[in-house]
Amino acid sequence: MERIAEAIMLSWGGKRILLAFGAGALFVMALPPFNFFAVLFVSFPVLVWLLDGASGPADAGFLGRLRPAFATGWWFGFGYFVAGLWWLGNALLVEGDSFAWALPFAVLGLPAVLALFYGVSTALARLLWSDGLGRIAALSAAFGLGEWARGYFFTGFPWNAIGYAAMPAPLMMQSAELVGIFGMSALTVFVFSAPALVGTRRGAVAGILAALVLFSAHVGYGWYALDRLDTTDLQPSKAVVRIVQPAIGQSAKWDMAERERIFAKLLQLSAVPPREGKPRPTHVVWPETALPFLLTENPGALSRIADMLQVGQTLVTGAVRFEDGVGGAPPRYYNTIYVIDDEGQIIGSADKAHLVPFGEYLPFETLLRRYGLEPIAETFGGFSAADRRGLLELPGGLGAIPLICYEAIFPDLSHVSDGRGTLLLNVTNDTWYGNTPGPYQHLRQAQLRAVEVRLPLVRAANSGISAVVDAGGRIVASMGLGESGVFDVDLPPGAGDFSYIKNRQFNFGLIIVIMLGTALWSRRRKRQGLD
Structure with a gap:
């Protein structure tokens, strides 16, 4: 030696x-x-x-x-x-x-x-x-x-x-x-x-x-x-979560000719009957930017979602949100999570606060665009960041702490200022990275957020790795990289104690x-x- x-x-x-x-x-x-x-x-x-x-x-x-x-x-x-x-x-x-x-x-x-x-x-x-x-x-x-x-x-x-x-x-x-x-x-x-x-x-x-x-x-x-x-008597949740992993190819995601097929696939997977003897899901979760269009451009989409959902069910989905510019300013687009009830009404939303530099927005935009640079997610001209972060209230008394895509790697984002929250909600689209170590590394970091705040993690990824993780970081159920389908899980109880922060x-x-x-x-x- x-x-x-x-x-x-x-x-x-x-x-x-x-x-x-x-x-x-x-x-x-x-x-x-x-x-x-x-x-x-x-x-x-x-x-x-x-x-x-x-x-x-x-x-x-x-x-x-x-x-x-x-x-x-x-x-x-x-x-x-x-x-x-x-x-x-x-x-x-x-x-x-x-x-x-x-x-x-x-x-x-x-x-x-x-x-x-x-x-x-x-x-x-x-x-x-x-x-x-x-x-x-x-x-x-x-x-x-x-x-x-x-x-x-x-x-x-x-x-x-x-x-x-x-x-x-x-x-x-x-x-x-x-x-x-x-x-x-x-x-x-x-x-x-x-x-x-x-x-x-x-x-x-x-x-x-x-x-x-x-x-x-x-x-x-x-x-x-x-x-x-x-061994601790934790309060069990009555929520049954369905994770939908559609495995839509990134090149097809914003193809006009593919949008109807993608939306129909999401609806079809979400409506699959539960296994015999199992309760139907109370919450259906779609991945980041799962909706292949702007809701404002497809008024019939909410009606079709309402037709798919059964009474008492809720859809939680990633989507792009549009906002008109003020005073002649250009429109703003947000990477958003929507909460939609069984009547097709949007009852909650949360925008992504921590954007990916060069991926979702361009630092020093005015200067760099002069040289022909643009963000990778340029479909809508790049995204704007949320002005604030907060709890996403879900039916059934659930308080979801939203973590959109790589927000899950930041420990400070896995809690909210008022100390509430019953689960971490991570929607992501790791399809960008194919069959590489990237999605596995991303999942591991999201697991640690569950341990740090002692809350279950619900994670929906477009092509994997989707998972439900308990408050101890143990994967309760998951779907492999590249697979397409759904799985239903009883939401694990949380033991959240934000004093640990x-x-x-x-x-x-x-x-x-x-x-x-x-x-x-x-x-x-x-x-x-x-x-």
């Missing part, structure tokens, strides 16, 4: 770049659909040893001394994001003639930008670097802060935060209730970096012991939390303080010659 560590520390040039890039790319094997989290015991020790040898010349100035550490983290992040997000390019090929030119920017450009967060993290960690356990703590704190920043800066894009790699199954998801995804990211780095101490000996016993305690506590709390959910924020801060304190203490001892 010591020889391997020394060889990695002393590597330089192209070999060092390849090691950092490869360690980051290997990391992706810990994510869905692979879930082989043991690779982290390779990726992070390699990163630690690379950083051990990443000190700049003493006379290079402050930034010059940090440049090698930044470059190491950047190449590690670049490998991770290229291997983990390559499938984004699939969305550009749906309309190949229009967006194929942008493929390198999606597959390489976005990872290059996201890797900056990891470069800054490793540079920050290198400021507090020492020979023993302290450097592991410094790296843990720096990555925790880096992932938190990635979740908020430049509209935020916390996709595949490091902590998801340590949560491949519900038993290992429960700690997110206590520390959130960013706290889990910091702890994941600490636990899986600890083996690096064996290669350099200093602090190995204390580091490995601390990692074992943390990992054991992680699994132990998972067992305790799931047992608590299973403030606790998680405090606990995350406490983790960072402890890690930084350990790093500073270790560095001080090194300077005093005590280590």
Whole structure:
């Protein structure tokens, strides 16, 4: 182990770049659909040893001394994001003639930008670097802060935060209730970096012991939390939810000639009788932008929906909502969830608040449109963001917290300010990404939102993966990627306690303080010659 560590520390040039890039790319094997989290015991020790040898010349100035550490983290992040997000390019090929030119920017450009967060993290960690356990703590704190920043800066894009790699199954998801995804990211780095101490000996016993305690506590709390959910007398819901997964091809979705066929398929699937002896669904859920037209342009659509619904049933569907411009302004379009009752009346709606940059809207629109750029979802000229978010009231006393598409990756969006809510409602259209890891990664992140707020998740995806998840993150029922059909599920009970939100924020801060304190203490001892 010591020889391997020394060889990695002393590597330089192209070999060092390849090691950092490869360690980051290997990391992706810990994510869905692979879930082989043991690779982290390779990726992070390699990163630690690379950083051990990443000190700049003493006379290079402050930034010059940090440049090698930044470059190491950047190449590690670049490998991770290229291997983990390559499938984004699939969305550009749906309309190949229009967006194929942008493929390198999606597959390489976005990872290059996201890797900056990891470069800054490793540079920050290198400021507090020492020979023993302290450097592991410094790296843990720096990555925790880096992932938190990635979740908020430049509209935020916390996709595949490091902590998801340590949560491949519900038993290992429960700690997110206590520390959130960013706290889990910091702890994941600490636990899986600890083996690096064996290669350099200093602090190995204390580091490995601390990692074992943390990992054991992680699994132990998972067992305790799931047992608590299973033995607590939770108020059962009387709702029976039907998820409709139509598997409509993205190229056909807004084809004028296909709209009637698509709408008829949605109505037909929704009207399928329940299995013998099973109750009929009380709520039917269609995916994001399932309606292939504007309701205002198809006045008969609501009547046909009313004819399909039985008395007491409710349809919840994704759709595009149109709003006239004010004072000569152009019309506005919203990515919306509609609630429609059995008489064909719209009784509720919620608009998407967090739009996808370059996908649903164009940042710096006036400037970039001059150069011929447009959002990928350009069918209606792009979308506008909701002015506010709120609870979506559903018949049957249900309060749905709306999460449209990738809003499910943002922890702050999985609750509302008044602390109410009985379920998370995620409608999405992952058809853009085809049969790639993207839909699996998206589902995993939505699962974690259910754990964090202890509410069931109802998820309808156009071509998968649709699922109903209980408050423990366990998938109760699902439909595979690319399949077409319906499934009915009794809505699992929720144990929502939004007080955990403030606790998680405090606990995350406490983790960072402890890690930084350990790093500073270790560095001080090194300077005093005590280590």
